[in-house]
Amino acid sequence: MESVARGGTRWKRFALVMVPSVAATAAIGIGLSQGALAASFAVSGQEFKVTADYLDGRGFAQYGGVDVGYEEMEGERLVQHPVAISAFKRARIEGMCQSVVTDVPFLGKITLKLKAGTKQDRPVVAGNLYLDISQLDANAKFHNIDIGVAAKDTDNAESDPGPTTGKGPAVKSDDRILENGFAQQAERAELWDVEQKAWATTAGTFELKDLNMRLLRGSGDGVECF
Known part of the structure; x- marks a missing residue:
């Protein structure tokens, strides 16, 4: 399973300048399991919200x-949506929640809410995970981080999504990204009290323990994840 750059079309000239505080764009969402990694696809017109108590990537x-x-x-x-793309070879998530609101004719706003990994010692586990994020709030700690790496020089295109001695997944050559653009990588990223908005999440594997899904009337605090 080769790690590759994923998701949507990317402007060649677009390079999002990120610093350690912004580098914490690593929350989790319910993704699409599509083999090695998702091919390009058009995202829906709705962002979704995700929270997590703890993420170990x-x-x-x-x-x-x-x-x-x-x-x-x-x-x-x-339409085009600028995003910060965060990639993990492997991630473990505790206390995950995802919600998305849809206007349904004659019924009004309906929130689809998913929870998983809420029980002790039963986290969500993902391999080859890619997150297209527009907003994130969290507390974060990075281990052996490199800031300012060219995108094409991020480490390790190994097929095994488990822990390795390398750092971030390699970005595959692709004319939709700026290969020499700004990137950063770390051997490990830990995040606590995560709140994010995202346009897409894809993963090679996504194991959701104790998955709970509900359709709820309305939106906002108390209905959505945040």
């Missing part, structure tokens, strides 16, 4: 990109 890399997707409620009209 091994083999971390981050670089800028742009997702292309449909404008909400406009069908075929495509």
